[in-house]
Amino acid sequence: MNLPKDLEDIRQEIEGYAQDYGLDFFETFFEILDFKQLNEVASFMGFPNRYPHWRFGMEYERLSKSFAYGLHRIYEMVINNDPCYAYLLQCNNYVDQKIVMAHVYGHCDFFKNNFWFSKTNRKMMDEMANHATKVRKYIDKHGYSEVENFIDVCLSIDDLIDRHSPFIERHGRKPVSTLENGEEDKTVKKIKSKDYMDEYINPEQFLQDQKRRLDEERVQRRSFPEKPEKDILLSLIETAPLENWQRDILELIREESYYFAPQGQTKIMNEGWATYWHSTIMTQRALQDCELIDYADHHSGTVATQPTRVNPYKLGLELFKDIEDRWNKGKFGKDYEECEDINEKKNWDKKLGLGREKIFEVRKIYNDVTFIDTFMTEEFCRDQKLFAYKYDAEQNAYVISDREFKKVKQQLLFSLTNFGQPLIYVKEANHENRGELYLEHRHEGIDLKIDYAKATMENIQKIWSRPVYLETAVEGRGRLLGFDGHKHTERNLGP
Amino acid sequence: MATLKIEQDHNRFRQIVRGKVKQDLRKYISHEQLIGRKGRDLISIPVPQIDIPTFRFSPQSQGGVGQGEGESGTPIAAGEADGAGEAGNLPGEHLMEVDITLEELAQILGEELELPKIQPKGAERIQVEKDRYSAVRRTGPESLRHFKRTYKEALKRQIASGVYNHRNPVILPIREDKRYLSWKTKPRPECNALIVYMMDVSGSMGDEQKEIVRIETFWIDTWLRSQYKGLVTRYIVHDAAAKEVTEEQFYHLRESGGTMISSAYNYLNKMIDEEYDLEQWNIYGFHFSDGDNWSGGDTDKCLALLEKELLLKVNLFCYGQVESAYGSGEFYRELEEGLDSQENLVTSKIQSKEDIYASIKDFLGRGK
Numbered sequence: 081m082n083l084p085k086d087l088e089d090i091r092q093e094i095e096g097y098a099q100d101y102g103l104d105f106f107e108t109f110f111e112i113l114d115f116k117q118l119n120e121v122a123s124f125m126g127f128p129n130r131y132p133h134w135r136f137g138m139e140y141e142r143l144s145k146s147f148a149y150g151l152h153r154i155y156e157m158v159i160n161n162d163p164c165y166a167y168l169l170q171c172n173n174y175v176d177q178k179i180v181m182a183h184v185y186g187h188c189d190f191f192k193n194n195f196w197f198s199k200t201n202r203k204m205m206d207e208m209a210n211h212a213t214k215v216r217k218y219i220d221k222h223g224y225s226e227v228e229n230f231i232d233v234c235l236s237i238d239d240l241i242d243r244h245s246p247f248i249e250r251h252g253r254k255p256v257s258t259l260e261n262g263e264e265d266k267t268v269k270k271i272k273s274k275d276y277m278d279e280y281i282n283p284e285q286f287l288q289d290q291k292r293r294l295d296e297e298r299v300q301r302r303s304f305p306e307k308p309e310k311d312i313l314l315s316l317i318e319t320a321p322l323e324n325w326q327r328d329i330l331e332l333i334r335e336e337s338y339y340f341a342p343q344g345q346t347k348i349m350n351e352g353w354a355t356y357w358h359s360t361i362m363t364q365r366a367l368q369d370c371e372l373i374d375y376a377d378h379h380s381g382t383v384a385t386q387p388t389r390v391n392p393y394k395l396g397l398e399l400f401k402d403i404e405d406r407w408n409k410g411k412f413g414k415d416y417e418e419c420e421d422i423n424e425k426k427n428w429d430k431k432l433g434l435g436r437e438k439i440f441e442v443r444k445i446y447n448d449v450t451f452i453d454t455f456m457t458e459e460f461c462r463d464q465k466l467f468a469y470k471y472d473a474e475q476n477a478y479v480i481s482d483r484e485f486k487k488v489k490q491q492l493l494f495s496l497t498n499f500g501q502p503l504i505y506v507k508e509a510n511h512e513n514r515g516e517l518y519l520e521h522r523h524e525g526i527d528l529k530i531d532y533a534k535a536t537m538e539n540i541q542k543i544w545s546r547p548v549y550l551e552t553a554v555e556g557r558g559r560l561l562g563f564d565g566h567k568h569t570e571r572n573l574g575p
Numbered sequence: 576m577a578t579l580k581i582e583q584d585h586n587r588f589r590q591i592v593r594g595k596v597k598q599d600l601r602k603y604i605s606h607e608q609l610i611g612r613k614g615r616d617l618i619s620i621p622v623p624q625i626d627i628p629t630f631r632f633s634p635q636s637q638g639g640v641g642q643g644e645g646e647s648g649t650p651i652a653a654g655e656a657d658g659a660g661e662a663g664n665l666p667g668e669h670l671m672e673v674d675i676t677l678e679e680l681a682q683i684l685g686e687e688l689e690l691p692k693i694q695p696k697g698a699e700r701i702q703v704e705k706d707r708y709s710a711v712r713r714t715g716p717e718s719l720r721h722f723k724r725t726y727k728e729a730l731k732r733q734i735a736s737g738v739y740n741h742r743n744p745v746i747l748p749i750r751e752d753k754r755y756l757s758w759k760t761k762p763r764p765e766c767n768a769l770i771v772y773m774m775d776v777s778g779s780m781g782d783e784q785k786e787i788v789r790i791e792t793f794w795i796d797t798w799l800r801s802q803y804k805g806l807v808t809r810y811i812v813h814d815a816a817a818k819e820v821t822e823e824q825f826y827h828l829r830e831s832g833g834t835m836i837s838s839a840y841n842y843l844n845k846m847i848d849e850e851y852d853l854e855q856w857n858i859y860g861f862h863f864s865d866g867d868n869w870s871g872g873d874t875d876k877c878l879a880l881l882e883k884e885l886l887l888k889v890n891l892f893c894y895g896q897v898e899s900a901y902g903s904g905e906f907y908r909e910l911e912e913g914l915d916s917q918e919n920l921v922t923s924k925i926q927s928k929e930d931i932y933a934s935i936k937d938f939l940g941r942g943k
Contacts, residue, residue: 123584134587137586391642394642481638488640491640528633532628532631
């Protein structure tokens, strides 16, 4: 759809600035929507068409309400697709539209160039529409509630994917024949030695250890999967007894999960990058005098902070600005790190002017975890007044627990790793040789929400049809949860 | 505008919410939380956010990172409300406020309690032609000119004929552009209902008892309102003497002194005789007390009044006995014994808020 002339003029102007700054994006189409349509598209997570499901309706209800009460307003939305699609809210004034456009070009550049997006489907617009058509056909065939119930089940586990999986090159199955390399005959071999030294070079203990290791390897080869599998969805698609339509739906939901995953992995960077560019383009080029107040109002809303969570727009923006500043002044490397004079460090300026170049590089190869890990400095943490908080049972409240750099950083990184989700693996798909599914939660000091875990296991069991187990820990003690389709079991593990 | 694709999902979601409300109706009925959330047509109901379960961390043990001022130990957000499984007030775990029309709520109430539809009397006999100004015509008096529609027509015409100039956007309506408000006549059966709530406000009725009455009347109102177009509600309080009060006073007035129930029944009887045509009005009487009456003699008077006068005039007369530490509860027994055979007299004992549900069913379950 073509923009009206006034907006098209603005678009060309902003696009020109973006190109001048070296942003590199897919062709971008803007569409104008009224707030109802915008809420609709936002409920569909940016797409004009999704498969039927009530949770989109729930999101719509929420968005419409908060829009009606003036609590919240969506300004910009953009889809990672080639070409990119973005939306403008009809009733916004020109300066808002300018900001949105500048912001959108930032996102588009990020989508196109950030490594973590490199494997995403760039024709997702069409793909989503195909998914919708598919699901609608299944609904016609199998009934609304049947399909809806199954989608509910799938959505319960749609985050159990391996976020690094798109980058793993998969080889075909390893050759099964063991005759060639004689693997089966492997026995403990003594290390060659003279008779009188044998006792020392091959002590009894060593031989036994060797034997145990070989035995373990043999057992492991028999277990399935051989190594714990993180892409639980894939495991289920490949091995669960599903009907074809169910397998198809599970597959499409998995595909959508992988499509959205990088946006979760780069939320801080992506929003930070877009905010960096809208503020740069606006303040250096596009802003007219009369628009200044409106711009400041809008921008300060975007980067406002709350005590209970980190605002990705703010954090990302500040970090990019900090990196730019440090590389402009040469505040990095051995000399700088080792400098102990606070004043000297503060006034450090080698006039390298490498900042812009550096942030372009950063936006290409980092994701949120590595971004924070590499570039967040103690000074930054202090300047931004970051703190860690925890739950305090006595006050039944969340309280500020620490401002120490290491702890804050660790906490922040933890909340970003695996997108803040627990790490769950398929350990065995044929547990006890009874076709039971054995999942393992890699406990990293934080317990699962047990009622949710149980409800999720019920859903997995619906797909797997045989009993499902989850190994986790509760308050420091190993715990095995089980669900067999009728009742839950729970027992402590280990000592 | 074309309908949105989201409508289907939105409707489905509302259907699910409706199911939730229905499922938890007993809980909603026995709590006062809904009163005060009522607007003219809508009521806002807090529903726990409908969640798809996933493997996730227990929020209490997780913590996070925030930004801002504050010493170590400064509280920044309240914790989860007590009671496992209950929705808390953490970010992302909110209760949702869902608006439901009162009509829909009554429908849910009706379905869940299996309340029969009321067959109003006088419905066929009284047809009223009602005029409503809901139409638009091309002719009419200038005083009823529809400005917005006229403006639109003129604008459309000017744009279509190329006269419109956006630099000088003057819109001049000509005769053909003008639109006027007009009426439509619709026949509709008129059925009116009068609800009279009576309550004992003598010293033995405490706040807790009144709270129960308040909740119960809220639901009765909701139901009857959905059944009748014109609904009039009146309130009578009594101790040894009866008087009419406003709704506000009804729930808050407190008297000391004795109790003569007959005073209220007399008052109601007089009110009906003097003000309401029995042919045209469906009359409901609800009386709440703790069952303590001054004397046996007065109770006899009440029974006689009910049998010979009130029960002949009303669709339904309901007596709800609210348990109180001071009341003897005699009146309930006397009614049961004396007027057992009367089919439009309903009695119900309400010991606590939990009994409200059953009591509403008793009262409204007869379809009268």
